[in-house]
Amino acid sequence: MVGRFVENLELYGRLSDDDRAAVDALPMTVRRFDAGEDIASEGDAPTQCRLLLSGLAFRHKTLSDGRRQIMTFHVPGEVCDVAGLLLSMDHGVCALTRAEVGFIGHSTMDTLLEKHPRVMRALWRCEMVEAAIAREWMVGMGRRTAYTRIAHLFCEMYARLKAMGLANDNRCRFPVSQTHLSDALGLSVVHTNRVLQQLRADGLLTFKSGELTVHDWPGLKAAGEFDAGYLHLRTPTT
Amino acid sequence: MDLILQPVLVDTGEEGAGCLVFANGWLVAVLVRLSDTHEDEAGFWFLEKGFGKLDTPDPPLFSDLPTAEQWIKERLMIRRPPRWPGDPG
Numbered sequence: 001m002v003g004r005f006v007e008n009l010e011l012y013g014r015l016s017d018d019d020r021a022a023v024d025a026l027p028m029t030v031r032r033f034d035a036g037e038d039i040a041s042e043g044d045a046p047t048q049c050r051l052l053l054s055g056l057a058f059r060h061k062t063l064s065d066g067r068r069q070i071m072t073f074h075v076p077g078e079v080c081d082v083a084g085l086l087l088s089m090d091h092g093v094c095a096l097t098r099a100e101v102g103f104i105g106h107s108t109m110d111t112l113l114e115k116h117p118r119v120m121r122a123l124w125r126c127e128m129v130e131a132a133i134a135r136e137w138m139v140g141m142g143r144r145t146a147y148t149r150i151a152h153l154f155c156e157m158y159a160r161l162k163a164m165g166l167a168n169d170n171r172c173r174f175p176v177s178q179t180h181l182s183d184a185l186g187l188s189v190v191h192t193n194r195v196l197q198q199l200r201a202d203g204l205l206t207f208k209s210g211e212l213t214v215h216d217w218p219g220l221k222a223a224g225e226f227d228a229g230y231l232h233l234r235t236p237t238t
Numbered sequence: 239m240d241l242i243l244q245p246v247l248v249d250t251g252e253e254g255a256g257c258l259v260f261a262n263g264w265l266v267a268v269l270v271r272l273s274d275t276h277e278d279e280a281g282f283w284f285l286e287k288g289f290g291k292l293d294t295p296d297p298p299l300f301s302d303l304p305t306a307e308q309w310i311k312e313r314l315m316i317r318r319p320p321r322w323p324g325d326p327g
Contacts, residue, residue: 067296188297190272190284194251197275 002026002102003053004077004164011163011233012129013122022116026109028102033095039080040093046084048103052076055099056175060183061091070184072133073157073176075164082127085109097175125232132230141186144225149185150195151224154205156231158214163233170217175210199223239314241307243269248286256286259307261314267292269306272299291316 006023009015015023030053033039039050039057057074071091074080080093085106113120133156140149154174161172176184182192199205204220206213214220221227241261248256252273259267268287274280283306285297291313300306 186295188284190276190279190297190299193276198251 002028002051003100005051005079005102006077007164008075008077008126009119009122012125013118015116015118015122019116019118022112023119026102026104026112028104031101031103033099033101035095035097035099037095038092039095039099039101040084040089042089042092044084044089046081046089046106048105049082049084049109050080050093051102051104052078052080053100053102056096057093057099058096058180058184059091059093068183069186070180071137072130073184075160075166077164078126079123082123096180129230129232132232136230137184146185146187146191146195147198148223148225149187150181150192151199151204151220152226153181153185153224154199154207154212154214155221155224155226155228158212159226159228159231159233163231170214172212173210174207174212239311241310243303243307250286257303259310261310264290266290266314267310269300269303291318 002024005026006015006020009023028051033055040046042061052074054076056076057080059071059074059080060068061071062068073096074093080101081089083089113123136152136156140152144152157174158167158172161167161174166172178189178192178196181187182189185192187195196207199220200207202219202223204214204216204223206215239261241259244258244260246256246258246268247254248268248270250270252275253271256268256270258265259269266289267285269283270286272279272282272284276282279299283300283303285292285294285300285306288294288297292310298309300309
């Protein structure tokens with residue numbers, strides 16, 4: 001029972017039946033986390049991979065005075081700490097919603113990756129896409145306006161959730177608060193609120209009670225200067 | 239230290255009520271009153287822009303102008319080495 005792990009890997013590379021069966025058979029222990037609870041903490045030296053089975057999570061670094069920068073969001077089917085296979089954690093991973101997480105021992109994962117190079121390549125590619133997402137966010141924070149940044153993030157999350165079958169009829173659950181958005185995009189909550197009002201007034205989206213409804217996908221993409229190429233999905237949202 | 243608050247309209251896409259804050263003749267901050275779209279924070283004053291010692295990545299909110307003035311004065315009192323002759327410090 002590995003949730004959407006296979007579907008997630010297949011976004012990034014073709015797997016054989018044998019690969020799928022091996023991934024499906026991965027032994028794991030499941031733990032539940034409440035929203036706001038850290039799934040992995042900065043400084044940890046993990047001995048297990050944490051696979052997000054349900055719910056959403058985010059990577060973050062938190063300063064000594066409590067101010068926080070969110071680096072990326074995780075959707076179900078993603079391993080939240082692939083880097084932990086080789087490195088200690090230089091940031092934390094926090095549950096955005098109630099989340100179920102599968103813990104897979106590193107030795108088990110190492111064996112899988114050695115025996116199934118297509119799985120390794122898919123996981124590697126997924127990790128490289130995460131770096132591409134980080135680059136895109138860096139461009140946003142350095143060079144894009146607040147309006148463009150927020151539109152871009154909504155495009156990205158909609159595209160990623162849709163790729164995992166978690167968006168339908170132009171809607172998806174993305175239960176972030178304005179504080180999460182501000183922490184992700186380097187904005188004040190006041191600016192975030194103003195931009196959300198503006199995006200709604202411009203007829204591009206509605207964002208209410210954690211649900212994103214896209215009213216005008218081409219318009220939202222244009223507002224966010226969004227080109228899904230950096231996500232390198234095999235079935236991109238156009 | 240005396241602060242002078244000068245009412246001004248600020249184009250933030252909201253009602254626009256704001257004020258420029260001067261300290262000893264130097265423009266140190268722009269405050270903006272939040273509109274009803276900010277729900278629980280409607281009517282609060284937001285540090286839209288701070289200059290010098292008031293420049294911060296986490297601009298604060300104040301429940302009223304006297305609270306904002308107090309915060310501004312406290313921040314401006316923090317001493318730092320002068321960077322040029324006549325630096326307001």
